Amino acid sequence: MHEMTVRAEPVAGVGKLIARLKHAGSASGALMMLIVLCAVFAFSTENFLDGANLVNVAVQSTILLLLALPMTLIIMTEGLDLSMGAVLTLANVVLATVAVNTGGVSLALLAALGVGLAFGLVNGTLVSRLGIPPFVATLGTLGAAQGLALVVTDGQSVVGIPASVQMFYSGAFLGVPAPIWIAGIAYAAFHGVLYHTRFGANVFALGGNREALTLAGVRTRLYLVAVYVIGGLMAGLAALLLTARISSGHPTAALGMEFDAIAAVAVGGTSFEKGKGWLLGTLIGVLAVGVLRNGLNLMGVTSAVQVSAIGLLVILALMIDAFRGKQS
Amino acid sequence: MKTPTLSSPAGASAQNASGLQGLWQALPDPVRSVAFRLLALGLLCLALSLASDAFLTTTNIVNVLRQAALLFLLASGVTLVILTAGLDLSVGANVAMSACLAATLMKATGSITLAVFAGLGCGLLIGIANGLLITLLRLPPFIATYGMLWILHGVTYWFMKGETIHGFPPAFRAIGSGHWLGIPIPVYLMVAFLFIGVLFAQRTRWGQEIYAVGANPEAARLSGVPVKSRLVLVYAVSGAMAGLASLIFLARLNSAEGDIGEALTLPAIAAVLIGGTSLFGGVGSVFGTLVGALILTLVLNGMNLLAISSNWQPVVTGVIVVLAVFLDNLTRKGDRK
Numbered sequence: 001m002h003e004m005t006v007r008a009e010p011v012a013g014v015g016k017l018i019a020r021l022k023h024a025g026s027a028s029g030a031l032m033m034l035i036v037l038c039a040v041f042a043f044s045t046e047n048f049l050d051g052a053n054l055v056n057v058a059v060q061s062t063i064l065l066l067l068a069l070p071m072t073l074i075i076m077t078e079g080l081d082l083s084m085g086a087v088l089t090l091a092n093v094v095l096a097t098v099a100v101n102t103g104g105v106s107l108a109l110l111a112a113l114g115v116g117l118a119f120g121l122v123n124g125t126l127v128s129r130l131g132i133p134p135f136v137a138t139l140g141t142l143g144a145a146q147g148l149a150l151v152v153t154d155g156q157s158v159v160g161i162p163a164s165v166q167m168f169y170s171g172a173f174l175g176v177p178a179p180i181w182i183a184g185i186a187y188a189a190f191h192g193v194l195y196h197t198r199f200g201a202n203v204f205a206l207g208g209n210r211e212a213l214t215l216a217g218v219r220t221r222l223y224l225v226a227v228y229v230i231g232g233l234m235a236g237l238a239a240l241l242l243t244a245r246i247s248s249g250h251p252t253a254a255l256g257m258e259f260d261a262i263a264a265v266a267v268g269g270t271s272f273e274k275g276k277g278w279l280l281g282t283l284i285g286v287l288a289v290g291v292l293r294n295g296l297n298l299m300g301v302t303s304a305v306q307v308s309a310i311g312l313l314v315i316l317a318l319m320i321d322a323f324r325g326k327q328s
Numbered sequence: 329m330k331t332p333t334l335s336s337p338a339g340a341s342a343q344n345a346s347g348l349q350g351l352w353q354a355l356p357d358p359v360r361s362v363a364f365r366l367l368a369l370g371l372l373c374l375a376l377s378l379a380s381d382a383f384l385t386t387t388n389i390v391n392v393l394r395q396a397a398l399l400f401l402l403a404s405g406v407t408l409v410i411l412t413a414g415l416d417l418s419v420g421a422n423v424a425m426s427a428c429l430a431a432t433l434m435k436a437t438g439s440i441t442l443a444v445f446a447g448l449g450c451g452l453l454i455g456i457a458n459g460l461l462i463t464l465l466r467l468p469p470f471i472a473t474y475g476m477l478w479i480l481h482g483v484t485y486w487f488m489k490g491e492t493i494h495g496f497p498p499a500f501r502a503i504g505s506g507h508w509l510g511i512p513i514p515v516y517l518m519v520a521f522l523f524i525g526v527l528f529a530q531r532t533r534w535g536q537e538i539y540a541v542g543a544n545p546e547a548a549r550l551s552g553v554p555v556k557s558r559l560v561l562v563y564a565v566s567g568a569m570a571g572l573a574s575l576i577f578l579a580r581l582n583s584a585e586g587d588i589g590e591a592l593t594l595p596a597i598a599a600v601l602i603g604g605t606s607l608f609g610g611v612g613s614v615f616g617t618l619v620g621a622l623i624l625t626l627v628l629n630g631m632n633l634l635a636i637s638s639n640w641q642p643v644v645t646g647v648i649v650v651l652a653v654f655l656d657n658l659t660r661k662g663d664r665k
Binding site for chain 2 (some may be wrong): 021079082122126130131132133135137139140141142143144147148150151154155203256262266272273277302304305306307308309310311312314315318321
């Protein structure tokens with residue numbers, strides 16, 4: 001509660017430093033998990049520590065980071081977006097269809113962002129205006145997006161993605177892979193907005209201090225809609241990387257990916273109930289999930305089973321969190 | 329039955345409007361809420377019988393009842409969970425895992441009894457695990473059961489290894505596809521569990537305590553209700569009902585693969601919410617869920633009859649979920665004024 005007030009009104013200097021250090025405490029759990037996972041896979045597989053594989057982990061984690069960043073904001077407002085994976089899937093098939101028909105990127109990306117914007121607006125409106133609990137509102141839109149992805153493609157894959165789209169995943173600039181640039185810029189933008197603007201301060205307050213925020217004359221509903229809209233738009237952007245990565249549009253491409261994002265946020269130490277979050281924690285969480293999937297891949301474990309491991313990782317993280325809560 | 333004002337239009341027209349209105353308002357809230365839904369169900373039947381010749385055929389009605397029975401059995405457990413202001417997102421994955429376990433054991437040993445106990449037991453244990461995560465670790469229910477969903481998903485794929493098991497003994501398949509006096513076996517189960525569910529929720533102390541926990545957990549705790557053990561109980565029941573549903577589903581499909589039943593979560597929750605059980609706890613009924621299951625099944629059946637692609641089904645179900653909660657919020661706000 002105390003650090004909340006520090007965050008809500010970001011005063012420079014000592015208070016800010018203390019708040020950061022406290023968060024470092026909750027993120028150190030995530031960092032420990034990441035290190036343990038790396039150590040386990042370094043011993044149990046031959047290739048994990050290869051330079052090429054580590055670059056691979058980073059590149060593969062970029063799509064997840066694009067989802068986990070806005071998911072952090074949403075969870076900080078005591079919300080949840082279960083529709084993110086399905087919206088990403090719908091944006092993927094829409095982007096692929098437009099790209100195949102126009103042969104270019106710009107219109108296709110606009111269409112994907114449009115899909116994200118529309119679902120973000122609907123989610124935000126359902127949650128903030130109609131008072132529907134976030135997990136049910138977004139469960140409903142999950143069904144809608146999943147069904148629409150099937151309707152758009154009639155259950156078929158969309159192939160023939162132009163090279164101009166593919167280079168967003170396989171290309172490089174100044175020797176750094178393109179997806180890393182995109183994810184890096186996105187992270188920097190989220191960091192800037194969350195920690196250095198009034199918007200960010202209000203998002204922090206939305207979780208723990210909504211009443212106070214409303215009394216202070218802040219239009220909390222608008223902020224809540226904005227947070228879900230950001231989630232939708234980031235799913236639209238992530239669709240560009242996903243489409244480039246799999247070179248196709250597929251009606252089930254990213255179903256369930258919201259779980260990876262929620263897991264990354266949970267592992268990163270963002271709380272589901274108290275409006276506390278830390279963006280760097282989410283980055284560590286994304287890498288932990290990425291390392292876990294990559295390591296299990298190297299061990300020949302199938303994707304569906306990797307999901308179980310991620311579930312166990314989340315429960316472990318929440319247990320550590322609960323234990324810390326009891327201690328302090 | 330509970331809607332005398334609606335079923336006797338002749339008598340109603342003789343009364344003056346304020347008398348009719350007064351009678352309607354004198355009805356207890358739960359009765360009015362169910363009456364509304366029965367009216368909606370009746371209108372839906374009328375619309376469908378006008379829209380399609382195939383609707384009012386014995387085959388189709390039996391088919392609708394069979395599907396509604398499966399949905400109701402799954403949703404009745406979820407109803408108890410939602411009555412406590414919780415949520416069980418793991419029921420679909422629970423059905424998948426319980427069905428696959430039962431199928432594997434039946435193939436390996438040939439024993440139907442073993443398979444039935446394994447399916448029910450597996451569902452029950454998953455439910456208890458949910459309850460413990462929520463009460464001991466104090467995880468929010470939607471997070472705990474959502475995590476459980478994906479854990480079960482992975483474990484099921486792991487032991488099925490992408491294979492399909494099919495061809496079960498006729499005695500087992502009767503649970504899902506058998507008939508007695510022309511009525512499918514699952515429909516008998518539906519009626520039986522409707523009685524058990526209504527009696528348990530309305531007439532037993534445990535049932536009343538579940539309502540109390542949902543309405544106000546703090547007040548329930550202070551008046552001596554063992555809140556944690558009631559919470560574990562509702563998740564255990566929800567899990568066990570998923571286990572039962574998995575057996576019926578397995579018997580009807582006569583085959584099992586890793587994703588069997590996973591698409592049932594959204595419809596099950598939809599049936600509960602359409603039936604008038606509030607997400608905020610303490611308000612709702614198992615009978616309402618039966619009406620909800622019938623309404624949802626009829627909508628999906630109607631789409632089938634009108635040759636609308638099944639791809640639209642999750643879209644429509646999702647929209648219905650959101651609409652149901654929205655309307656519930658509206659009526660509740662109206663009551664407060």
